[in-house]
Amino acid sequence: MATKVAMAALGGAHTAGIYADMTVDGPEIGTLVVVMDRAKNLPNRKTLGKQDPYCAARLGKEAKKTETDKRGGQTPKWDQELRFTVHDSPDYYQLKVSLFNDDKKTELIGETWVSLDQIIIPGGGQNDLWHNLNCKGRYAGEVRIELTYYDTRPRDEKAEERRQSAPISGAVEQGSSGVCGPRQPKPVKRRPLPSDPTSSTHSSPLPHTPSNIAQRSVPQQRYVESPNDYDFESTPPPARRHQHLQDGPQHS
Numbered sequence: 001m002a003t004k005v006a007m008a009a010l011g012g013a014h015t016a017g018i019y020a021d022m023t024v025d026g027p028e029i030g031t032l033v034v035v036m037d038r039a040k041n042l043p044n045r046k047t048l049g050k051q052d053p054y055c056a057a058r059l060g061k062e063a064k065k066t067e068t069d070k071r072g073g074q075t076p077k078w079d080q081e082l083r084f085t086v087h088d089s090p091d092y093y094q095l096k097v098s099l100f101n102d103d104k105k106t107e108l109i110g111e112t113w114v115s116l117d118q119i120i121i122p123g124g125g126q127n128d129l130w131h132n133l134n135c136k137g138r139y140a141g142e143v144r145i146e147l148t149y150y151d152t153r154p155r156d157e158k159a160e161e162r163r164q165s166a167p168i169s170g171a172v173e174q175g176s177s178g179v180c181g182p183r184q185p186k187p188v189k190r191r192p193l194p195s196d197p198t199s200s201t202h203s204s205p206l207p208h209t210p211s212n213i214a215q216r217s218v219p220q221q222r223y224v225e226s227p228n229d230y231d232f233e234s235t236p237p238p239a240r241r242h243q244h245l246q247d248g249p250q251h252s
Contacts, residue, residue, distance in 0.1 A: 025060065026088035029153050030120065032059060034082045034095065035146035036066050042074040042109055042133075042141035045101040050074075052102040053109060055143065059084040060091040068102040074141070086120055086149070093117055097143060099133060109133070110140030116147070124151045 036055045045051050050073035056065040062084050069076035086092050098111040110133025119125040126148045133140040 025091070028085055029088045030086045030124070030149055030151040032084045032086050032092075032095075032116070032120070033148040033150070034084065035148075036078045036080050036082065036097075037144040037146060038075070038077040038079070039099060039133075039141055039143040040075050042076070042099065043135070044074055045107045045109055046103065051109070053099050054078075054102050055080075056098045056100060057082055057084075058096040060087060060089065093120060095147075097131070097145065099141075099143065108135060110135045110143075112143070114145065114147070116149070119147050119149045120151075121149070122151060122153065123155065124149045 034057055036057070039053065039055070042051075042053065050071040052068050052070050053072050053076040054066050054068040055078060056063065064082045064084070066078040066080040066082070069078060093116045095114040095116055096111070097114060099109040101107045101109055112131045112133050114131055119127065126146075128144070128146045130142045130144050132142055
């Protein structure tokens with residue numbers, strides 16, 4: 001009842017975070033594949049022995065979690081894939097990630113917000129990065145997340161040509177001599193991309209992500225007290241990794 005009163009007071013305006021109105025999400029524009037790889041330097045929430053961490057993620061109003069790494073302690077490993085349907089809405093440009101200790105009393109280990117401004121773009125984007133976690137304002141370790149976005153919107157051929165002809169960031173020109181300035185970062189070794197949920201064939205490497213990405217509104221961040229805030233959906237077992245979405249859109 002209180003939620004309905006609050007929405008009426010806002011005149012039906014779109015609210016950020018997990019309380020967004022389902023009727024104003026906008027159309028589906030793609031699928032986000034999130035691979036929760038591993039974590040490190042986590043604080044131990046268990047007094048005796050090793051903790052049992054699992055990872056939860058929320059995008060818009062859809063929440064999923066990984067399996068629990070029994071006795072994973074401060075360096076758990078999941079290597080588990082979670083898939084989210086992306087809508088054309090500001091709520092879908094921030095991914096909330098939280099780590100919990102699966103015990104009699106579930107306790108938050110750490111959490112973070114992952115910006116998707118450079119991932120959810122026309123044509124699709126990807127990255128593979130470590131993200132700092134915090135708990136009540138304090139450092140709480142790091143989590144490695146691989147993100148791949150498959151765009152289902154009609155492609156702009158001119159935009160595709162501009163993106164493919166754009167120079168790769170960090171590349172060193174051939175034949176240059178002398179001092180070339182600061183060292184360029186080495187490319188991150190990536191595993192093969194998961195299968196494209198929008199196509200019946202395996203996906204090819206995605207094009208380079210453009211740097212001039214428009215800034216989008218950031219949903220209001222909210223501290224998670226417990227996993228009950230997530231309303232988890234069932235997650236497919238790891239054996240279904242790299243398989244197509246059964247209910248995904250089909251192309252002729």
